[in-house]
Amino acid sequence: MITSQKATCSYAKVSKNCHPEELRCGSRQWSCASADQCVPDSWRCDGQRDCRDGSDEAACAPEKCGSSEFQCRSSACLHLSLVCDGKEDCADGSDEGGQCSASACGQVQCSHTCYRSPRGPICACEQGFELKSSGGSCEDVDECRRSGGRPCSQTCINTEGSYRCTCHPGYLLEPDGHTCKATGTEPILLVAIQFNLLLYGLRSLKEDILAATDKNLVIFSIDYDLLDQKVFWTELGAESIKWISMDAKKKGTVVKGIKSDCMVVDWIGRNLYWTDGTAGQILAIQLTAVWRGKPEYTIVLGDNLNQPRSLALDPLNG
Structure with a gap:
């Protein structure tokens, strides 16, 4: 098995008078609070602790997690399948402990899936569905009406758990399943x-x-x-x-x-x-x-x- 790990850089230099020189990070790097380590800007607030002192995950803006995600105390989102698995995946370790061992899914009724969590059992929905405001029931997401962009270039038809795109007469659906192009001679x-x-x-x-x-x-x-x-x-x-x-x-x-x-x-x-x-x-x-x-x-x-x-x-x- 081949695994990949992030590699960080430490630049603490010692001068002749035995005083460490000031750490200088690159233009696309972020300086950890300890001032002895640099990490890439893209690693800041990515939900994984890269600085030894964890400062790259501190004071991050809260994210809005999906219905099948767990929100760490550091605001990062983590898939529920990684919670209570005996391994700390949140930078602050908040995905383990708590009620993980005593969290029994038999205590709740979930229409789709149930996961253990430090805060007790959590219901989650399959892709294309979302939890209702109360209870463990899942309801279909109407992707065609959801704000944040049109999934289809012309006509969108909502289906149970998904959607499909169609085109007006004189147009064909591209292989991407979203874009329509005109038939006939080249524009x-x-x-x-x-x-x-x-x-x-x-x-x-x-x-x-x-x-x-x-x-x-x-x-x-x-x-x-x-x-x-x-x-x-x-x-x-x-x-x-x-x-x-x-x-x-x-x-x-x-x-x-x-x-x-x-x-x-x-x-x-x-x-x-x-x-x-x-x-x-x-x-x-x-x-x-x-x-x-x-x-x-x-x-x-x-x-x-x-x-x-x-x-x-x-x-x-x-």
Whole structure:
């Protein structure tokens, strides 16, 4: 059998005049109260006495122990199976003695398990259950409603002693049993870097260039038309808004002779909007008119606007 034990460091040095030098612990170490021993920071308040004087387990913040755990006087939590086993597992030894020898589980009625303890017999529950406020009965824990985080990324169904995760249509449950991922084609991240328009695969991490502009014209604003599968962009210094299909087989210009600081697409209403910060305007053009060869645009807002630079749409709510 191979066992592992924690190793502590003592640095008490003696100088020529026979006086011990001051102990200096590392940046990630904790100095015991005896001032002659250093232990790692992670060993502080871990429920196990590592300093010879036990100071690493003193004045620790109290923990909230589970229904199948015993709370040492030092506030550390210990599984009930380690209590009253003839070996001191709590740093202060509070898991032994007391009523350990006289603690008889036959004196209480527990719906799941009974353990001996220095304070008498204790009822404990199996995983997924917890003790009721009084008595030795165990009740199911509803993990789906418990505060402290959602166990499932989409739908959680509580079961007796446990829970299971399910996904909405169009999603599959990952091997971890908690996370849902979309089925179908790989999700793509649309990225503009200087004069390149890139498609970045979020699963394969593959990078493809969708479009490249003149190296003197930096791509300034981009958006995506979910319905027609087209990407729109503006170029810094160029007075136009351009587009390209996701398969890169078609491309063109939406409108010319305009100044645009920011451009966005209403893929439901079939309009494209942009801001002109210099003129203090928000303008729009109908995409259906563009495809018919009539790129006429209109001013949506032109009063009381002071250099608008950014724009966002909520297509679902218009």
